[in-house]
Amino acid sequence: MPINITMPALSPTMEEGNMAKWHVKEGDKVSAGDVIAEIETDKATMEVEAVDEGTVGKIVIPEGTASVKVNELIAILLEDGEDASALSGGAAPKAEAAPAAAVPAPAAAQSAAPAAAAPAGPAPVTASGDRVFSSPLARRLAKQAGLDIAAISGTGPKGRVVKSDVEKAIASGTGKAAAPAAEAPKAAAAAPAAAAPAGPSKDQVLKLFEEGSYELEPHDGMRKTIAKRLTESKQTIPHFYVSVDCELDALLALRVQLNDAAPKDKDGKPAYKLSVNDMTIKALALALRDVPDANVSWTDDAMVKHKHADVGVAVSIPGGLITPIIRKAEAKALSVISNEMKDMGARAKSKKLKPEEYQGGTTAVSNMGMMGVKNFAAVVNPPHATILAVGAGEKRPVVRNDALAIATVMTVTLSTDHRCVDGALGAELLQAFKGYIENPMSMLV
Amino acid sequence: MADTNYDVLIIGSGPGGYVTAIRAAQLGLKTAIVEREHLGGICLNWGCIPTKALLRSAEIMDHANHAKSYGLTLEGKMTAKVEDVVARSRGVSARLNGGVGFLMKKNKIDVIWGEAKVTKPGEIVVGASSKPAVQPQNPVPKGVKGEGTYTAKHIIVATGARPRALPGIEPDGKLIWTYFEAMKPDFMPKSLVVMGSGAIGIEFASFYRSMGVDVTVVEVMSQVMPVEDAEISAIARKALEKRGMKILTEAKVAKVEKGSNSIKAHVETKDGKVQVIEADRLISAVGVVGNIENLGLEALGVKTDRGCIVIDGYGKTNVAGLYAIGDVAGPPMLAHKAEHEGVICIEKIAGVPNVHPMDKGKIPGCTYCNPQVASVGLTEAKAKEQGREIRVGRFSFGANGKAIALGEDNGLIKTIFDKKTGELIGAHMVGAEVTELIQGFVVAMNLETTEEDLMHTIFPHPTLSEMMKESVLDAYGKVLNA
Numbered sequence: 016m017p018i019n020i021t022m023p024a025l026s027p028t029m030e031e032g033n034m035a036k037w038h039v040k041e042g043d044k045v046s047a048g049d050v051i052a053e054i055e056t057d058k059a060t061m062e063v064e065a066v067d068e069g070t071v072g073k074i075v076i077p078e079g080t081a082s083v084k085v086n087e088l089i090a091i092l093l094e095d096g097e098d099a100s101a102l103s104g105g106a107a108p109k110a111e112a113a114p115a116a117a118v119p120a121p122a123a124a125q126s127a128a129p130a131a132a133a134p135a136g137p138a139p140v141t142a143s144g145d146r147v148f149s150s151p152l153a154r155r156l157a158k159q160a161g162l163d164i165a166a167i168s169g170t171g172p173k174g175r176v177v178k179s180d181v182e183k184a185i186a187s188g189t190g191k192a193a194a195p196a197a198e199a200p201k202a203a204a205a206a207p208a209a210a211a212p213a214g215p216s217k218d219q220v221l222k223l224f225e226e227g228s229y230e231l232e233p234h235d236g237m238r239k240t241i242a243k244r245l246t247e248s249k250q251t252i253p254h255f256y257v258s259v260d261c262e263l264d265a266l267l268a269l270r271v272q273l274n275d276a277a278p279k280d281k282d283g284k285p286a287y288k289l290s291v292n293d294m295t296i297k298a299l300a301l302a303l304r305d306v307p308d309a310n311v312s313w314t315d316d317a318m319v320k321h322k323h324a325d326v327g328v329a330v331s332i333p334g335g336l337i338t339p340i341i342r343k344a345e346a347k348a349l350s351v352i353s354n355e356m357k358d359m360g361a362r363a364k365s366k367k368l369k370p371e372e373y374q375g376g377t378t379a380v381s382n383m384g385m386m387g388v389k390n391f392a393a394v395v396n397p398p399h400a401t402i403l404a405v406g407a408g409e410k411r412p413v414v415r416n417d418a419l420a421i422a423t424v425m426t427v428t429l430s431t432d433h434r435c436v437d438g439a440l441g442a443e444l445l446q447a448f449k450g451y452i453e454n455p456m457s458m459l460v
Numbered sequence: 461m462a463d464t465n466y467d468v469l470i471i472g473s474g475p476g477g478y479v480t481a482i483r484a485a486q487l488g489l490k491t492a493i494v495e496r497e498h499l500g501g502i503c504l505n506w507g508c509i510p511t512k513a514l515l516r517s518a519e520i521m522d523h524a525n526h527a528k529s530y531g532l533t534l535e536g537k538m539t540a541k542v543e544d545v546v547a548r549s550r551g552v553s554a555r556l557n558g559g560v561g562f563l564m565k566k567n568k569i570d571v572i573w574g575e576a577k578v579t580k581p582g583e584i585v586v587g588a589s590s591k592p593a594v595q596p597q598n599p600v601p602k603g604v605k606g607e608g609t610y611t612a613k614h615i616i617v618a619t620g621a622r623p624r625a626l627p628g629i630e631p632d633g634k635l636i637w638t639y640f641e642a643m644k645p646d647f648m649p650k651s652l653v654v655m656g657s658g659a660i661g662i663e664f665a666s667f668y669r670s671m672g673v674d675v676t677v678v679e680v681m682s683q684v685m686p687v688e689d690a691e692i693s694a695i696a697r698k699a700l701e702k703r704g705m706k707i708l709t710e711a712k713v714a715k716v717e718k719g720s721n722s723i724k725a726h727v728e729t730k731d732g733k734v735q736v737i738e739a740d741r742l743i744s745a746v747g748v749v750g751n752i753e754n755l756g757l758e759a760l761g762v763k764t765d766r767g768c769i770v771i772d773g774y775g776k777t778n779v780a781g782l783y784a785i786g787d788v789a790g791p792p793m794l795a796h797k798a799e800h801e802g803v804i805c806i807e808k809i810a811g812v813p814n815v816h817p818m819d820k821g822k823i824p825g826c827t828y829c830n831p832q833v834a835s836v837g838l839t840e841a842k843a844k845e846q847g848r849e850i851r852v853g854r855f856s857f858g859a860n861g862k863a864i865a866l867g868e869d870n871g872l873i874k875t876i877f878d879k880k881t882g883e884l885i886g887a888h889m890v891g892a893e894v895t896e897l898i899q900g901f902v903v904a905m906n907l908e909t910t911e912e913d914l915m916h917t918i919f920p921h922p923t924l925s926e927m928m929k930e931s932v933l934d935a936y937g938k939v940l941n942a
Contacts, residue, residue, distance in 0.1 A: 150908030152883050159881065170814060178883070178908050 018067050018092040022076075024085045025054060025061045026370030032056045033236055034080045034089065043071045045092070052089070057240035059373075060366045069094045081236075149176035156181040157190070166191035168315075189251070237335040245394050252313075253433040256392045257441045261452040263408045263423040266294055269455045273349070287350035291408065291425075292328070292382050296352055297458050299380060299403055300324035300344035302447035309444040310377050312398040313435040319398070327379035327399065328356060330363045337363045338396065340376040349458065384408060390426045400435045401444070404428045425452075466490045468806065469584060469612035471576045471755070474501020475508075476786030476798025477618035478560050483803050485567040487810040492570035492610065496589035498598055499560040499571070501620055503795045505553050506594060510643055511663055513549035515828050518670035522830060529867060540671050542648045549643065554598055561601040573604040578756040581781045583611045590754055594640050614781055614809050617755060617769060618802065621748035621787035629655070629716050629744060635723050636716065637743045639664070649673055649740035653725045655713045657684040659827045661745030662700075666829035669705050676706040676737050678713050678727050685827060687792075689839040689888040695872055696890045699831045716742060750788040765790075773817025775805030783809070797823050824902045826895035831871055834898035837886035837905060840876055849879035851911075853935025855927045857891045859942045862922040868892035873931040875901070882910035884932075893924055900928055911936055 022032060035055040039045055046068040054061050072093035076083050083089065147165045149157075153176045157164040160181070167184045169176035184190035221229075234242070270289050277285035303310040303324040312319035324345045327338035339359035341352055362368050378400070381393040384407040393404040408425040415422075427448070431441045451458050467489035470477045477493055478500065484491040498505040517540065524538040564571050574586040586607050623638040625631060631638045642664050650673065654665040657679040669675045677684065677700075683693040684700070684707060697707055710730040717724040725737045750768040760779050763770040768791075769784035771777055777784055783805050786798030800818065807815045824836040843850045857863040857871035871891015878885050887901035904914060914932045919925050933939045 151910045151913045152881060152908035155881055155910055170816070172814070 017072055017097060018069060018094065019088050020051075020065075020090040020092055021086045022083045022089050023054070023063060025056055025059075026374065029056055029085055029370070031082045031084050034076045034078055034083055035060055037074060037078050039071050039074075041071050041074055045069065045071060055236055055366075056370070057236040059368050059370060061369075065092070067092060067094075070097075072097070081233075147176065148174060150178060152178050153181045156185075158193075160185050160190065161193055162190035163193040235334060237337070241335055244396065248394050248397060252395050252397065254392075254395060254430055255433050255438065255441070256428055256430050257438070257445055258390065258426060258428040259445045259449055260424050260426050261449050262413070263291070263425050263452065266291065266452055266455040267408070267423060270294065277350075287353050289349055289353050290356075291384070292380070292405075293349055293353040293356060294455065294458065295382065295403070295405055295452070296326050296328060296341055296344055296356070296380055297347075297349055298448050298451035298455075299378060300326050300341075300347075301451050301458060302444055303378060304345040305447045306440070306444045309401060309431075309436050309440050311400050311435045312377065313400060313432055318435055321377045324378065325376045327373070327376035327396070328360075329379060329381040329393075330360050332364050332366070337368060337373050338376065338379055339363055339368055339373050378402065380405060384425065390428060392428045393430050395430050395432050397432070400432045401441070402430050403448070404430065464608060464610045466492045466570075466610065466612040468492075468614045468616065468809070469494065469576075469610055470616045470618055471578075471584070472501060472618035472620055472751075472786075472788075473499045473560065473564075473571070474618060474620045474786060474798065475503045475795040476620070476802045477501065477616070478563065479799040480616060480618065480785060480802030480806050481569045482563060482567050484806045484810070485569050487806065487812070489806070489810060491567075492572055492605070492612070493564065494572045494574065494576040494584070494586055494610075496573070496575040496591065497593050498557060499564070499601060500553075500557050502622075504556045504560070505598070506640055506643060508795055509556055510549040510553045511639075511660075511667070512828060513552040514545060514643070514667050515663060515830075517545045517548065518667045519830065521670050526867070540648065542645055542671075545671075546644045550596065557598045564601075565603070571601060571604045572606070572610065573600055574607050575754070577754065578615060578617075578760060578782065579609075581760065581779060582613065582615070583609060584615060585609050596644075614783065616775070616802070616805060617757075617777075617782070617784040617788055618786045618798065619751040619755065619788045620798075621750050621793055623744065624747045624749045626655075626713075626744065626746055629713060629742075631744050632718075635718050635721075635741060637741055639743075639745065642743050651739040652676070653678060653713070653723070653727075653737055653739045653742045654745060655725075655742060656745035656747065657681075657686070657707070657709075658745060658747060659685070659825070660748075661743065662827060662829045664743055664745065665705060666700065669700070669703055670830065674704075674706075674739075676708065676739065678711050678725070679707070679709045680712050682710050684709065685833060687825065688827075688833055688835055689874060689886070690841060691874060692833060692835070692872060692888045692890045695870075696829070696831060696833050699870055699890075700829065703830070713742075748787065748793055750790070752788060773804075774808040774815065775801055776808075792820070792823055792825065794823065794825060822902065822905050824898050826898065828895060831868075831891050832894045833890050834894040835886070835888040836898055836902050837884070838876060839886060839888065840874070843876055843885055848885070850885070851877045851879050851935040853877070853931040853933065853939070855930040855934055855939065855942060857924075857927065859930075860922075860924060860927045862924050862926070863892065865922070866892060866924075873897075873927045875928075875931045875935050877911055877932075877935050882912060884909060884911070884914070887928075887931075891924075897925055897928060900925060 025032065033055040034052065036053040039051045045051055045065045047066050049065045050062045051065050052063045054063055069092040071090060073091045075091065076089040148169065149164050154164055156178060157167065162184060164176055167176050167180050167190055169180050171177040274288055277287050279285050310321045310324055323343040325340050325342045326344045327340045329336050329338050341355055344352060359368060359372060376399055379396055379402040381402060382405040383391060384405050387407050390406045391404045393402040395402050404427065406426040408423050410421050411424040412419050413422045413424065429441050429445050468484045468491045470481050470493045473493050473495040481491050481493045503509060521538060521540060524534055527534045572586050575589045576584045576586050579585050588607065623631065629636060633641055639660055648671055652668050652673050652675050654661045654675060654677045657677050661677065662685055665675045665677050683690055684697050685693050701707060708727060708729065712728050713725050714728045714734065715726040722738060722740050723742050725739065725742055726734050727737055728734050752764055752767060752769060762782065763778045769777055769789050771784050771789045775783040775785045785801040785805050787793040789801065804815055804818055821837060824834065827833040840852060853875040855873050858869045863869050868891060874888040875884065876886035877883065884901065884905050887898065889898060911932055914929065919929045930939055930941060
């Protein structure tokens with residue numbers, strides 16, 4: 016009996032992925048564990064392994080296909096003794112076959128569950144959950160108001176979107192405009208992300224430029240995700256900003272001292288080399304520990320109060336950026352933070368981060384100091400409530416005891432989600448942060 | 461020592477109380493219900509159910525009286541033996557009363573026999589009933605708990621309502637009846653005055669008229685069944701009058717003179733004239749009032765309004781741990797409203813996710829007179845009063861094949877849609893079996909269908925229900941068979 020290979024869910028939140036590369040072709044024999052394909056998700060490229068052995072009977076989704084829904088049939092594997100005729104007869108094999116693809120460990124354990132549950136649907140080619148449960152009246156009201164029903168969360172039975180939900184969305188202005196060429200409503204699960212930013216259309220933009228004066232480069236998954244998430248953030252999160260100057264001389268001196276003291280292995284390579292950024296991460300984590308009310312995430316029903324400071328660090332990579340997360344940074348030694356950052360930074364650049372390494376987090380740091388930027392404000396990346404934008408450390412005149420002096424000063428700007436972190440609280444957090452930066456020894460005890 | 465502590469104590473075992481108790485038990489709560497008189501409450505002992513039994517006798521009588529029009533000849537005259545008609549009705553009640561007892565046992569709900577008083581939040585004291593039981597009474601169920609003090613985290617008051625009495629025309633149980641006496645007449649009066657034409661009044665008027673009684677209905681409002689759509693009410697009135705009922709609207713019983721075995725009702729009409737109607741009995745059906753007395757509510761400071769306990773959408777009163785549902789918690793005073801209110805209340809208490817508050821705009825109402833009347837949502841007048849732009853559809857029984865075949869070709873189905881959104885905001889019916897039809901529209905409203913979905917729904921042929929679809933089509937100028 017032929018085995019269906021479906022688009023695996025490589026992370027619990029993954030809804031679709033791009034078929035980046037096939038490592039096998041029709042007729043190839045594969046055994047369990049062989050890498051058969053590479054899937055590009057919004058922020059990472061992941062390998063797909065075969066979980067059964069057999070011969071690749073048919074590749075359904077060709078290489079380079081974008082936005083393949085999770086659980087969509089991507090290939091069919093023939094078992095021993097079956098030939099291509101098993102594929103004929105039109106109907107794709109029944110869905111009883113277990114999902115024939117799994118992701119490499121360690122993500123496998125997490126992602127196997129959602130993937131395994133899905134093929135229960137009668138037609139494997141149809142992505143599950145393509146329907147938004149909503150009442151006819153809710154759909155009509157949303158349509159009349161120009162809202163995307165998929166972006167409205169439902170309070171009816173089993174999350175069905177009902178009249179009152181649409182009325183609430185209209186009244187509060189929280190609804191998302193329906194995409195101009197709205198096809199079938201997107202999956203309800205995709206609600207927060209479904210509505211595309213309703214900017215000018217491609218044609219509207221292109222007609223402003225002379226033909227031939229530009230090239231079109233289609234968006235990849237990362238670009239789309241950045242656009243979607245940041246638009247959503249700026250539209251739904253009331254941002255406000257608090258800036259403070261921090262003197263760095265003590266921190267720079269301590270950094271030299273600590274790096275000089277790093278034990279070296281037999282090749283003379285030090286066990287760690289701390290950067291200012293590593294110390295910034297630690298200082299922010301400790302500040303969040305000290306001001307726990309700022310270590311939160313907003314949800315409509317309740318404030319999520321985090322017990323640890325998981326600090327995302329924006330890493331610029333070709334074509335975009337990604338924020339690997341230092342978990343429980345408040346409890347980690349500087350050397351541990353530094354080495355984790357090096358490892359994840361390198362893997363971010365080669366798009367080899369696992370979803371659980373860049374999803375979540377309670378805050379973030381974006382550092383443009385190395386590029387000479389003096390001061391900037393970053394966009395909060397939910398579920399974070401804050402993000403710290405770090406400028407360059409530079410020598411500036413400062414007034415000390417009524418006399419001018421020279422100090423190395425760095426300006427930082429905290430962007431906060433005002434729904435959960437108010438002005439005074441943001442200021443309190445920055446004060447705590449400044450305390451650690453200017454008295455860096457306190458980070459060590 | 462007996463265990464007297466519960467998660468939930470429910471006072472009153474009417475349709476609201478006993479259904480709430482069952483749902484509570486399903487949710488794993490330790491539940492007891494207190495009843496002073498009869499499991500099932502007024503509804504199934506002295507209300508909804510026994511009157512349906514009486515009206516069934518009336519219906520068969522009506523059919524028999526028209527046998528000839530169906531090509532049938534009845535030898536001799538059809539007569540009603542009043543004691544047998546009443547006995548059947550009481551039998552129906554007794555059977556259901558026993559059924560509630562069984563359901564309590566099956567769901568391991570303790571039944572506490574007596575009258576409850578809330579002594580403090582979380583505690584009730586059950587004593588002897590202060591009200592003499594209406595006779596004939598069903599036997600006290602076996603295995604009930606007795607008088608004493610009981611405690612519970614949550615106390616739900618579901619004590620229902622009783623007939624309202626007008627000053628000077630107080631029911632005396634002999635010449636001036638309430639539904640209690642009207643339900644078990646020991647003789648068939650020759651003539652009756654029915655004061656009030658709400659569901660209770662008009663159902664009794666209809667029953668007694670079918671039994672050949674000379675019935676006069678006196679209503680203070682401008683139409684019979686004042687809560688119903690005016691157009692529907694007018695059709696019902698005409699049909700009732702055709703059956704020989706006398707109906708006086710915008711009229712008021714000012715005074716009742718009692719004779720030895722008859723009454724003289726002084727009825728004042730709008731023009732100020734007073735006519736004296738002589739009749740054997742008068743039925744007082746001028747509404748019901750909540751049973752909020754002797755419960756200790758005043759001492760606890762429970763907020764009440766016009767004889768009913770004030771609650772939020774989930775049955776909560778202003779006193780923590782004290783809830784109220786059903787008639788005692790305000791209108792509409794209907795069994796199915798009480799049941800649903802109770803389920804909402806207990807699910808909220810148990811922390812069931814996504815419990816929605818009561819939506820009073822979607823509670824159907826049914827009146828079982830001949831012809832029947834049923835409705836849900838806004839009347840045409842109410843919709844206009846709210847300033848809504850509407851579309852109205854109508855379809856008459858006279859154009860429906862099944863209705864003609866049944867010999868029931870008088871009636872109307874009326875639908876009201878919001879013009880802008882296509883939301884079904886009201887449905888009103890008069891005619892044969894409409895009390896069974898209305899639920900189709902109630903489901904449609906609850907699922908928030910629009911006219912489009914109703915038009916795409918296939919209704920079986922030949923049925924009375926086809927008129928529902930035709931009425932929807934008519935609202936949009938697409939009616940087929942008219």
